[in-house]
Amino acid sequence: MRFTVVSFPGSNCDHDCVRVVEEVLGEQAALVRHTADDLDRPDVVLLPGGFSYGDYLRCGAIAARAPVMAAVRRFAEGGGPVLGICNGFQVLTECGLLPGALGRNAGLDFVCDDVWLTVEGRATPFTRGVRRDAPLRVPVAHHDGCYFADDATLARLEGEGQVVFRYVDAAGRSDATANPNGSRANIAGICNAAGNVVGMMPHPERCAEPLLGGVDGRLLFDAVRGVLS
């Protein structure tokens, strides 16, 4: 199985993703640059975290218009599984593959911490079979993770099961105290209408092996491998 990791100028979690694919999963990884017009035969596409183009203009805005995104769009529209992590989530909203937008954290601070997430909504390639009876512990590290969508979009996301990760406390309660950035409805991650494109602010690749202090993130990578094999 082959995972393509897309690297933009300023991406800084691209090699973390490659490491998870190669060292943790034992699968193939291809690192594809922002100028590429081809994704190098992927089964799965990962858009990594970082500060693409220095976060200039708006986070993810310039990366969303990079040449490689035409190929990402084709892959996504063909039903291929795409996961955008942190800056990758911002890129997916900026290019319109996911609804809504990510703005400055409500508290204005850069947030770097472990958070708890519930897995909910529809079973996407990255959440199918992942435990729902207890929250996952996954780190966040971002300045612009406040998810915004208008009321109609929010109602559609909730109604269609497109909210796939939500910030909660360790006991699984979703309230304002468990919300690290002011996201509407504590939303930490969503999927598109078809369910194959997922974006999330937390970093599963940073908690995919015991050395990193957590392994819950691995569940997402195992899920997509399970779905495709």
Next chain:
Amino acid sequence: MSEGAIKGKVTVRLRPGVLDVQGKAIANALADLGFGDTEVRVGKVFEVSLDAADADAARARLAEMATGLLANPVMETFEIEVD
């Protein structure tokens, strides 16, 4: 860019109802400085020089730039002025 370039200005604002945390922080700082209660909304101004046949053509081009890149319609609106 030729000498006859037209100068335009695109102003991008957050939509009403979108939380402007920077604006709030600035309003708080203004209050600390003795300016009393204010409401502040932070926007962006893009000054763009471009080649275009006339002001209308420039305006149309700037609108394409705004919808294609400069503004995110989910959270922002834009306004165009041409000299």
